Amino acid sequence: MLNNGDTESLSNMISEIQNAQSNALCFETEIGTTENSMSMISSRYDSSKINYTQMKSDAVDADMAEAITNLTTAKTVYSAALAGGAKIIQTSLIDFLS
Structure with missing residues (x-):
């Protein structure tokens, strides 16, 4: 080219x-x-x-230690509430019968 x-x-x-x-x-x-x-x-x-x-x-x-602590706390609160309720009912029933 x-x-x-x-x-x-x-x-x-x-x-x-x-x-x-x-x-x-x-x-x-x-x-x-x-x-x-x-x-x-x-x-x-x-x-x-x-x-x-x-x-x-x-x-x-789940943190097992935290879960166990929360469960134990809830169980303690529940037991205390039941015990308190039982005392209130028992006292009221005795007062009622008197």
Whole structure:
């Protein structure tokens, strides 16, 4: 081409090469954008997974010492309420019979 002096063909080839470079750059940009989006989605997923795991742990896992203490306290309060109620009823019944 150069030896023949065919500058028009050479100009067309340069134009095609520039178009191919432009297309490659567009594809590279699109791939980069997609990669960034996927990275952001992956980060959000990981964060959500950690939050879900923590919420599940808070809901399911119980501190045994705290649970036993709460149960013992509730049992003591219930027993005291029953004993107090029995004394009130007993005193009232005796007063009524007198």
